[in-house]
Amino acid sequence: MRIVVSTEQRYSRTPDGRVWSSTGAANAFWQRYRAVFEEVRVLARCAEVPGRPVDAQRVDGDGVEVHPLPQYLGPVQYLRRLPRLRRALRTAIEPGDAVLLRVPSAIATLLLRGLRGPFGLEVVGDPYDVFAPGASRHPLRRPLRWWFTRRLRAQCRAASAVSYVTERALQSRYPAAPGAVTAAYSSIQLDEDAFADRPRKDTGAARVSLRLVTVGSLEQPYKGVDTLIEALPLLVDAGLEASLVHVGDGRCRADLERLVRERRLGGRVCFAGAVPPGAPVRLFLDDADLFVLPSRTEGLPRALIEAMARGLPAVATNVGGVPELLGGARLVPPGDPVALACAISALAADPAAMAAASARNLARARNYSAETLARRRAGFYRALRVRTAPDRVEEVVSGAD
Incomplete structure (x- = not known):
């Protein structure tokens, strides 16, 4: 048939x-x-x-x-x-x-x-x-x-x-x-290659530098990357040497690059552009300390699940099916850079919580094997x-x- x-x-x-x-x-x-x-x-x-x-x-x-x-x-x-x-x-x-x-x-x-x-x-x-x-x-x-x-x-x-x-x-x-x-x-x-071998370890010390990564199309503003860019200066003011890599491309990229210049964040934000799925994206995930999904709308986000499968701690907005993946202090309202910065800095200050989030995310992602x-x-x-x-x-x- x-x-x-x-x-x-x-x-x-x-x-x-x-x-x-x-x-x-x-x-x-x-x-x-x-x-x-x-x-x-x-x-x-x-x-x-x-x-x-x-x-x-x-x-x-x-x-x-x-x-x-x-x-x-x-x-x-x-x-x-x-x-x-x-x-x-x-x-x-x-x-x-x-x-x-x-x-x-x-x-x-x-x-x-x-x-x-x-x-x-x-x-x-x-x-x-x-x-x-x-x-x-x-x-x-x-x-x-x-x-x-x-x-x-x-x-x-x-x-x-x-x-x-x-x-x-x-x-x-x-x-x-x-x-x-x-x-x-x-x-x-x-597939099995998408999963990390083990969770990330407890570093034993609060982070003073933090490499953030987010993945998604820039064709429409609903991915909320502007909110994450607005949160970066707040993280820096809180004493974190925070940087961001965005993986993905689209029509909104020029507006976001303009926002980066206006906020004087040129040395802290990198737009990697379109990257083939699979192993090339995983290289960016493995190089980061924290995945952030600042979307204004989602179904069940593939990018977040792929990051969780790498054992990457994550913070995301409370939209669509995201609460089925993350919970508690890892969820923030969409369009709120202050709440987003607070959730990121709180997690970065707690190495045991970072390690626990890594283990939980890796285990949760197994449901999507x-x-x-x-x-x-x-x-x-x-x-x-x-x-x-x-x-x-x-x-x-x-x-x-």
Whole structure:
């Protein structure tokens, strides 16, 4: 049986028809569905490019097919390309396919308007938080927040099977219908190389210097890196020789670099830019003393779990599924540099607490090992195969060209 999965991932397609990813979710990601289904068809936006992008990974092949959708970015391009998008989606699903939609997603919402038959969802984010004040600068932030949140609640109530990347947070805001199959597992998949051999040791002395690291996209301000930059002078005033490395890139980088100059922190902040996932990112984590996640919104943050797997103590904001990973004094409100600086300095002043946090984080991250999550996913996919395979599919997407 084939499973059709929609995603908001954006890919590149070369003239030979091959599909490439420069930002993750390549072929290995989609192979997880083949633990239960023989074939996978991925519905994703594809930009036509003349050649393979630098450092890109192959997406299609070995039982994975990409059904290309028109490339667009933002609501304006979405509306302009809506007729082409509808035409592409009409041929996406065939009788006998199981359907699983990764949400929130404009593509999934359009697809569901005319889908006949049961379907499953993987809830991987929270639009209520994504479009919260301070998390997004989009001029339509308020109506988009209302619309996407309302649609996601309705979609979860209509689905036959729903999985969530959190254990509690998303479930409480977007509950499934009574009788629906539900599961909790993250999209994260950590192999054995991702885990440190042992926790970090108690140094026996409070730190006078502290190397901070954070990881995340800078495409939108919701990662809260500006809050962490604002906290740095407070740490220095408290007597800590604090420095920061940020791993990741995006449109907001120029604004953050300007903030660094305004706060006269040029020697303390380094923007490493885009770094390939896996071992290259782990080098930055292993070189740091403390991981900080200052996000204004999160689902279940992969970057934090990867840092915990390296035995790295962490401080983060109390958003989304983060409280399922950290607790107590390690959580602070979003957008509050004073609270963030206090939590960081308190942890740095207590070497025993730093060592205990390292051990706890490493043990907690084991819940996200590839073997553990593979069992949870396979159980959900088996139930999905039974519950959501439609007998027939009529018109997939309603609306005229």
